Amino acid sequence: MKEMRITLGENLRVNAHYKGHIIETDQPASAGGDGNHPSPFDLFLASLGTCAGFYVKSFCRQRGISENSIELVQRMEMDKTTRMITRVNIDIILPPGFPEKYRDPVIKAAGACSVKKHIATAPEIVVNTVTS
16 A cells, blocks of 8 residues: 655645655645645646646657657636536647647547546545544
């Protein structure tokens, strides 16, 4: 079982300690935080885009295609009533000269993102209390 330690910092900061890294989070000033770090939800959204980007990068590297001028743009659509995201669109901006035969396969590669797969087949999330 993998383990991540979460520590509660100053004001509304909450940090994750995982694999030797500290992932710092905060809430925006409008929500009472200091706004010094991304919010946990921002990191969730960024994990989708960066995961897709990793798969695009790997796809290109495996085929000897330069990934230097490729960019991904992620847009989120939100239900105004529930304030829940209803759709995430990721556009892969390809440079001129990108091989036409790889346009659909690079979309498929981005779709193989493990973050996306975990959302599509959501794990059970169980929250408990434990006395130290």
